[in-house]
Amino acid sequence: MxxxxxxxxxxxxxxxxxxxxxxxxxxxxxxxxxxxxxxxxxxxxxxxxxxxxxxxxxxxxxxQPRLPDSVELVGTETFALDRTLPEALQTELAWASHLLLTNTVTRSLLVWHDGEILLRRGILPEQAVVKHGVILQRVLDKHQPVYLVALAVYPGKIEFDYLPENTQGVICQPMGEKGVLILGANAPRSYTRQDEQWIGAIADKLAYTISQMKIGE
Known part of the structure; x- marks a missing residue:
């Protein structure tokens, strides 16, 4: 509601x-x-x-600006982290996701890299498989973020069945060459320009850490 x-x-x-x-x-x-x-x-x-x-x-x-109408997302509180990752990377993923969930309108968050889900956190449904759809592929090809300010009006919303069904806004932020940081909000048009810049900086930091971990393996 x-x-x-x-x-x-x-x-x-x-x-x-x-x-x-x-x-x-x-x-x-x-x-x-x-x-x-x-x-x-x-x-x-x-x-x-x-x-x-x-x-x-x-x-x-x-x-006076009016706050966008927000909704209670359908799902359960989730924190699923790939425990096979190096401990330092697990710590950084947990830290970055906590910052985004507590300092932006983000309520659902996934870190996807090279076909694998490294982290699922926030309000999420049981569906845990990320579909490699058109929007995700566009982000990977162009290395540019995609911000769907009002998800309900986009036909491509069916691609995001791994987010709550009433998610209002989505940001797909490229994370290096093979990764995407996927964020869901409970209100449309709620991310500010500053939020977008900050999300981009965090995604770049995660991409760098992941690349360093791979070099060290």
Whole structure:
């Protein structure tokens, strides 16, 4: 179920206060038999204050960013790490995935390399096989990330059956020549440009570590 924007009520406060104050000014004016110059000046100030509050409410509606609606992903909390990997690589995979899951909107994460799943972590379904589909192949061929900002509208979403069925956004980040870091979010259009740059840096670090491990074998 989608979560409502927690700031929606705050945006209505200037409207409510401005409208209430304006109504009270009008009632006070109607009930005043004899209007003095001081009262007239205070009415003018009150009207200006009400107008400013209402204008502030309009500006908040236009300027303040609304958080994308998020959902509860369907799946179970998972942490499946390939225990045949060198211990140093296991540690780095665990560290990198923890950073991404706790500091970005990522809720599901897979590290895929040369046809093998090195790590599955986060909210995930039972399906543990990564399909080598069109989108994954495109990432490997072009060595460029693919960000599906709203997965539900893409026909290629069937390729990602190893992610929760209601995943809202996906990033496929190249990780060296043969690897891909796959991230799933619980809200559409939720990754920022800074998030994308950071994800790219972490993927490059993992790719370097994997290449060094292979050299040492």
């Amino acid at each position: 989608a979560k409502s924007d927690p700031n929606s009520i705050l945006r209505l406060i200037p409207f409510a206060v401005g409208g209430l104050a304006g109504t009270l000014l009008l009632v006070n004016r109607l009930l005043t038999v004899s209007l003095t110059p001081a009262q007239a000046r205070s009415d003018v100030v009150g009207i200006i204050a009400c107008a400013v509050l209402i204008l502030t409410g309009l500006i908040w509606q236009q300027v």
